Amino acid sequence: MFTSSTRRTRAATIFALAAVLAVAAPVAEARPGSGGGMGSRGSKTFNAPSSTTTAPSAAPIQRSQTQPGPAMGNPGMSSAATQRPRFGGGFMAGLLGAGLLGALLGGGFFGGLGGIASMIGLLLQVGLIVMVVAFAVRWFRRRQGNPAPAGYARSDLSGNSNPGGYGAAPGTGTGAALGAAPRGAPQPSIGKVDIGPGDYQSFEIALNDVQTAYGREDVQALRNLATPEMASYFVEELRANESRGVVNRTSNVKLLQGDLSEAWSEGRMEYATLAMRYAITDVTIDRRTNQTVGTGEPEALELWTFVRERGGRWILSAIQQGR
Incomplete structure (x- = not known):
């Protein structure tokens, strides 16, 4: 049977051991x-390394400047993109239908050249706008589609984005791209x-x-x-x-x-x-x-x-x- 003094003594011992472990x-x-x-x-x-006797498996890489491309991590991106309707397809069809309807309401499809001429003029203007917008979109995509090569530090803590000698070829003194090819480039x-x-x-x-x-x-x-x-x-x-x-x-x-x-x-x-x-x-x-x-x-x-x-x-x- 344990007395109250015994319980107090054991409690003090436990607290002392806990304090020692906390300090350790x-x-x-x-x-x-x-x-x-x-x-x-x-x-x-982003592929697991091959298994070895020393390390049967490895934890995945969590921090990397290499970006997954269409062949790594986004395999369905290209096919999905090809299935999207072209820009302006439905829009132009709607305008064409509206123009034909206007011509019919204005005097019949063969009811004079005024309605048809105005419709053709509208289509030419819209077509020109669509061409300009499409050109601008392609230009911006080309500008944004070439990220820095993987393996380069985008910025180190000293503010130098490419310290001399990193990955340089022997005797060149300039950095080399050490990593995968840029996203979108052929592997x-x-x-x-x-x-x-x-x-x-x-x-x-x-x-x-x-x-x-x-x-x-x-x-x-x-x-x-x-x-x-x-x-x-x-x-x-x-x-x-x-x-x-x-x-x-x-x-x-x-x-x-x-x-x-x-x-x-x-x-x-x-x-x-x-x-x-x-x-x-x-x-x-x-x-x-x-x-x-x-x-x-x-x-x-x-x-x-x-x-x-x-x-x-x-x-x-x-x-x-x-x-």
Whole structure:
């Protein structure tokens, strides 16, 4: 039988344990890309990566500058558009009927040239207006139908829409379009890419370099290691941490298991998606007190997609969470 003092003692113990747990650092994933799938995988951005032993499946990409075209996500758009009546069809038919009716009411269909001449004049004026409107509509559609190529950052946080060196061909110093073709443009043909030991070594080095640069909040290094799109997402995350008064420190990255999900080419661009399970020290620290306020899981399972111009250097273009 429990006395009231015993109950009070146990309650105090429970409250003390709760206080300790509240003070202890909660588990909080804060490594780059842990918030959800982001980036671009060319024409395969909205397709699930091929299953591997390391990652049987992957979460879909949620943030991307690649826009679904008619072949991706809107397959019925073209056929529906062709079934719409042409502009002015019913309107012109109505005017023609009205003109004929007016001619008949005015004096019969053959009752003089006055009614017919006025009807023809009206039709000519309306036809001219329709031609002008149709020309203006086509002109505006052409102007709006060519968005920026996917993979380019529309604007980074420093206000520069195309930082030098992003995705540039070796030695050119200018940015290259790293992603799918613009919406409405013909999709490039898909080819095969052979991945060798040197490529796998580059992927493992990139895994370490990106995590280290993120932990140091080294924006310039991240811009050299990733596409403009991915770098802009990283900068957003770092600034969000800064606004909350915390900093994320990632270190001790070690690849535990990895395999190739798929590798392909689109025109002059080459892509490779890797499933990687790796160990990592992921700690969130209060900037003011330098106290640990959160820790991440000691292991992560992700799919990283890399892109390069044929013969160039691999850079990161997408991260998805494995499962």
